[in-house]
Structures are given as C-alpha cells and as structure tokens.
Amino acid sequence: MKEQEIRHDSFRCPLQEGEQAAMFLSWMDGSLSSEEEEALELHARDCASCRAVIAGQKAVWSALDAWEPETVSQDFNRRLYGAIEASQAQPWWIRAFNAALPFPVRPAIPIAASCLLVIGVVLFRAPQPVDLENKQAGIIERLDVEQVDRSLDDLNLLRELNEELKVDSAGSKSL
Amino acid sequence: MAAVAMLEWDSELMLRVRAGDQASFSLLLERHRSPVIHFLYRMVQNQPVAEELAQEVFLRVYRSRETYEPTAKFTTWLFRIATHLALNWIRDNRNTRQQESLDEEIVDGAARQVSDRRPSVEQCMVREARMAEIRQAIESLPAKQRAAVLMHKYEELEYSQIARILECSESAVKSLLFRAYETLRLRLAHFA
Numbered sequence: 001m002k003e004q005e006i007r008h009d010s011f012r013c014p015l016q017e018g019e020q021a022a023m024f025l026s027w028m029d030g031s032l033s034s035e036e037e038e039a040l041e042l043h044a045r046d047c048a049s050c051r052a053v054i055a056g057q058k059a060v061w062s063a064l065d066a067w068e069p070e071t072v073s074q075d076f077n078r079r080l081y082g083a084i085e086a087s088q089a090q091p092w093w094i095r096a097f098n099a100a101l102p103f104p105v106r107p108a109i110p111i112a113a114s115c116l117l118v119i120g121v122v123l124f125r126a127p128q129p130v131d132l133e134n135k136q137a138g139i140i141e142r143l144d145v146e147q148v149d150r151s152l153d154d155l156n157l158l159r160e161l162n163e164e165l166k167v168d169s170a171g172s173k174s175l
Numbered sequence: 176m177a178a179v180a181m182l183e184w185d186s187e188l189m190l191r192v193r194a195g196d197q198a199s200f201s202l203l204l205e206r207h208r209s210p211v212i213h214f215l216y217r218m219v220q221n222q223p224v225a226e227e228l229a230q231e232v233f234l235r236v237y238r239s240r241e242t243y244e245p246t247a248k249f250t251t252w253l254f255r256i257a258t259h260l261a262l263n264w265i266r267d268n269r270n271t272r273q274q275e276s277l278d279e280e281i282v283d284g285a286a287r288q289v290s291d292r293r294p295s296v297e298q299c300m301v302r303e304a305r306m307a308e309i310r311q312a313i314e315s316l317p318a319k320q321r322a323a324v325l326m327h328k329y330e331e332l333e334y335s336q337i338a339r340i341l342e343c344s345e346s347a348v349k350s351l352l353f354r355a356y357e358t359l360r361l362r363l364a365h366f367a
Contacts, residue, residue: 056360069213102239
C-alpha cells in the first residue's frame with residue numbers, strides 16, 4: 001500500500017508533461033508495463049483530465065469495434081483474374097512501365113518525367129560531326145557571288161555615268 | 176514468433192509468384208483480400224469503390240512481381256499501395272463525397288419518421304444512426320489521420336509500418352494518431 005502511494009506520488013501527469021501522445025498510445029496498445037498501467041489508473045482517480053481521456057478513449061474503442069465491414073462480392077476473384085489476363089495482353093512496354101511503378105503516381109508526375117526525358121535527350125544528344133571545309137567553302141561561295149553582283153552593279157553605274165558625260169560633252173561642242 | 180513466421184511466409188509466397196507460381200498468388204490473395212477490402216471500405220466508405228480499388232491493389236501486386244524485393248514486410252508494401260490508391264481517390268472525389276453526405280442526411284431524416292410506428296425497426300434505425308455517426312466521425316478526419324487510425328485500430332500494424340506506408344517518421348505517426356483519437360473522443364464521447 002505504501003509502495004503504491006509512493007509510485008502514485010512520483011507519477012507525473014502525462015497531460016501536463018507534454019508526453020501524452022506516447023503515454024496514452026502505449027496505454028491504448030496495451031504496451032505499458034503492468035506497473036505503469038497501474039500508476040496511470042491510480043493517477044486518473046485524482047486527475048479529472050486523464051480520467052476523461054481514458055473514458056473517452058474507451059468510448060471510441062467501443063464505437064469503432066461496432067463498425068463492421070460489408071461482405072465481399074462473390075465474383076471478386078473472377079473479376080481480378082480477368083483484369084490480370086487483360087493486363088497480360090497489353091504491349092510489352094506498358095507492362096514494363098506498370099511493373100516498375102507499383103505505387104500510383106499523379107498524372108502530372110509521368111508527364112513531367114516524360115518532358116524532362118525529351119529535354120534531356122535533346123540537350124545531351126551526341127553532337128553531329130561538322131564538315132568545316134564544306135561550311136567554309138559555302139560561306140566563301142556566298143561571299144563571292146555577292147561581291148560579283150556588287151561589282152557588276154558598280155560597273156553598270158559607271159557605264160551609265162560615262163554615257164551621260166559623253167552626251168553632255170557632245171552637246172557643249174555643238175553649241 | 177508466429178507473427179514473424181507469417182510475415183516471412185508472405186514474402187516467401189511473393190518470391191514464388193515472382194518465379195512464376197500462380198498458386199502462391201492465389202494464396203496471398205486469400206490471406207489479404209479481406210483486410211485490404213475492409214481497410215479500403217473504411218477509407219472511402221463505399222463498398223463497390225473499395226472493391227474496385229482492391230482489384231487495382233492486387234493487380235499492381237501481380238504486375239510488380241518481377242521487380243518485388245523483400246526489403247520490407249509484405250503487408251507494409253501491400254498497404255502502402257492500398258493507402259496511396261485510397262488517398263488519391265479521396266482527393267479526386269472530395270466534392271462528390273460532400274454532396275453525397277448532404278443527400279444521406281436528408282434520407283436519414285425521412286426514415287426516422289417511419290421508424291416511430293415500429294419498435295423493432297426503430298432499434299435498427301438507432302443502430303444505423305449510431306453507425307452513421309461513427310462513419311461521419313471517421314470521414315471528418317483528414318485523410319492521413321484516417322488512414323493511420325484504421326491501420327492502427329483494425330489492421331494492428333506497427334508504428335514503423337504505418338510510418339513507412341505514410342512516408343513519415345514514427346513520431347509523426349504517433350502525433351497523427353493522438354490528434355485523430357482526440358477528435359474522435361470529442362465526437363464519440365457519448366458512446367460510452
């Protein structure tokens with residue numbers, strides 16, 4: 001009796017010690033030692049808050065125990081094996097994708113993953129060998145044509161100017 | 176000890192399925208079909224939907240047989256798939272469920288008037304009303320708290336297993352559970 005009183009005195013209220021989650025969950029699981037359980041029950045006689053938690057939790061247990069699940073359909077297995085057969089008939093790449101992903105993922109994730117893959121392939125694709133000689137020859141060729149065009153234009157202008165000058169000088173002579 | 180042997184047996188069966196043994200898959204299905212369907216039913220509170228989701232769970236288990244590695248308990252892996260599917264379904268159907276629960280309240284109100292004339296029916300109705308209250312209390316919990324309570328109370332999974340399934344720490348699971356039970360204590364106190 002004296003021992004019990006000592007234990008009761010040294011027991012700290014779990015609600016005031018901030019360890020209510022651990023203590024009460026252990027009590028719910030039945031994982032408290034018999035001494036701890038006894039100490040909690042003794043403490044609850046004097047502590048209205050702990051008494052309310054214990055009584056409330058017992059009410060929750062009894063309510064949840066009363067909630068029975070419904071019976072499973074008779075054709076559950078038949079439907080499942082049908083779905084398995086249908087999945088086996090899918091193309092290999094869909095089966096490989098499904099096998100790699102047992103956990104459901106949101107549609108955004110595969111879409112984002114696909115986009116990243118495409119970007120990755122584009123960015124890190126092996127660079128094509130560049131034919132520098134042909135490239136330079138093309139530039140030179142293009143430059144040459146432009147230069148010739150420009151020179152021909154200049155020549156035409158000079159020719160026209162020369163003819164105009166000739167006409168002007170012939171006119172001044174006749175006067 | 177028996178529980179450990181059982182868990183090893185599940186993994187063993189799954190490894191046999193990986194090796195192509197169809198009979199082992201049937202055994203796994205028989206052992207885990209009811210717990211998975213019951214868990215999903217309590218999560219989504221709709222039996223046809225729960226069965227559809229359970230079909231998807233076992234289909235995923237079968238499809239992933241070749242990549243299965245017994246790194247964790249089989250039930251952890253199984254309930255992780257089930258929980259992900261249930262959480263996705265709840266997220267996708269949040270608005271529909273709210274609409275349905277409003278309709279259910281109207282039906283309940285109409286039925287109570289009929290029960291006044293028949294005592295035996297009245298008893299059934301009282302029981303049904305209590306069940307509806309329990310279902311609503313569970314449904315009112317945030318989806319992760321709901322999953323944690325159902326796995327803790329009905330499936331008796333360990334905290335470490337629930338933590339792996341919900342992808343959080345054990346202390347986070349304990350905190351989730353304590354808050355969930357706190358809410359339930361407030362809503363179901365009169366059941367004592």
